[in-house]
Amino acid sequence: MNGQLVTVYVPRDAAALSVGADAVAAAIRAEAKARNLPLRIVRNGSRGMLWLEPLVEVQTQTGRVAYGPVTPEAVPGLFAAGFLEGGAHPLGHGLTEAIPYLAKQERLTFARCGIVDPLSVEDYRRHGGFRGLERALAMRPAEIVAAVTESGLRGRGGAGFPTGIKWKTVLDAAGPEKFVCCNADEGDSGTFADRMIMEGDPFCLIEGMTIAAVAVGAAQGYIYIRSEYPHAIATMRAAIKLAYAEAWLGDGIHGTAHRFHLEVRVGAGAYICGEETSMLESLEGKRGVVRAKPPVPALEGLFGKPTVVNNVLSLTSVPIILDKGAGYYRDFGVGRSRGTLAFQLAGNIRRGGIVEKAFGVTLRELLYDFGGGTLSGRPIRAVQAGGPLGAYLPPSLFNLPKDYEAFAAQEAMVGHGGIVVFDDSVDMARQARFAMEFCAIESCGKCTPCRIGAVRGVEVIDRIIAGREVEANLTLLQDLCEVMTDGSLCAMGGMTPIPVRSALKHFPEDFTRTPAPLAAE
């Protein structure tokens, strides 16, 4: 140890905390004290190998060595096995970077997540942080926008709209007042990448937003975070305070004439506020009711001013594009889907977590090579890709490469990169019903196809499940789906039919089952 303090990493990520990371950190501290071994504990973000959480890492001469999942009860044994020198232990995984799940990834956006102390500007700088912004500060706004356009970056929130084109619209719009808003209302089930990077590398989001502000000429930004994410809210607020203290935010950023002020705003449990215009209404202090487009937010956004609205992962991809160049980023990916996406393996999966890969990786690779199949050990029957508005896909489509166009061709979407796995015990008629139920609960109520259609959808599927006039009701359901798709104002009502129709298409047997006769009392 050469008299140097050993550094032990115990994540502070909410997922790690949910399985006892705080208790593990306390146990390590107590055991070290009892053994009179001085050590330094850093509460890092998560590496994204969530089945190994709490994943404890020890800094050794050869690199960081991983142990997990660690329980407080296992801590004395780890000390006895000499884990502070990287000693062998049944929970040991060797060098973290060599774990195949991590080694096979292409981490651009999540390059620092889980490695740095999330609330240390110094650590962030040491790992290449703020280099993108430094470059941007020396560029003309149009050059920054051109770099983002050339990188091929498309909106990571789900819609996949080219980020550079959006920025150009705001840049060209008349000022003087413009805004940059980050959509961190990550409400899709099966997605947690926004949360993880806000908790694990918050300065990256601050840097990305500041670059956007410099590029389009905005002086004020908001991060709209859902209230279900108290840890992300606390971490972002703390990071913003630190960034102000070191002149990375505020008046005169890093000694230049640029000014950018940033504030966290908290949602209040409305899924629809993940839709950009609804989010803007909410930021203005109103009901989160969707606006008709046009005008697009880039021209008339927050308080009617030109506004960049981007997802967390779009904005956190910007620093590396500015730092390493548009070409570096564009060289990852396939077709018109450039760069990487942080796929999120969720639900009934053995090795769930974040897999950042270039576009073009197949579902099969993600589900089996990375994910290791289901947690229950039963065969995978369906995956829902892209959140509650995404398609249910059967194993026959698992060779589909993950890119925007290939998925669109199958009436599916990459969305925010979430993949929820179901084993063969799933009832797809129930899942279709839930899609409609969710829409009925979360609809903002502005347009009729969504507000009323979702309620009728639940009723129709209930009749199908009960075995009443199945054929006629299936026709009615298809008709209803068409009305919602074509007639809804936004993606909520317009895409709720996607999970329903895909369930009908790929799993028709679940809709024509004779219901079990009522048990005799």
Add this chain to the structure above:
Amino acid sequence: MNARTPWSAERAKAIIAGHRHLRGALLPILHALQEEFGCIDEPAIPLLAQEMNLSRADVHGVVSFYHEFRRTRPGRHTIRVCRAEACQSLRAEDLIDHIRRHLGVDLGGTTADDAFTLEPVFCLGNCALGPAIMVDDTLHGRVDAARFDAIAAATLAQERAR
């Protein structure tokens, strides 16, 4: 632990005054009021309307739009249980049935001893370690019936220790 301070117009006015400088201040104010009082009390609606130069209907519309804003005081602790797809794939519905039986309360209800309010939530962002629940601000993953019982008991034990 939820705050459940009785309504005070004076205190509410001070909270409003502390946030009024924000643009689009209504949501931050509503969050602050709920954090202080545990819910948005009825007298808050006309007060907000007056202070913010809005109609009562506007304020009521905002309060009722968002699932998070409550109109009645919750129990001492809020249990949010996820019922979205990722947790469904790990039988969250069975867990919810267990919780309802264990607490003797339905979703949205508060236990007779005022200890817990049970609320459904769509996604806590812990989708690789489901089923997930959140007790006050503490997130729990891989929750099954036995783990839930232990978490509920520990929450009450902590409260008694205070």
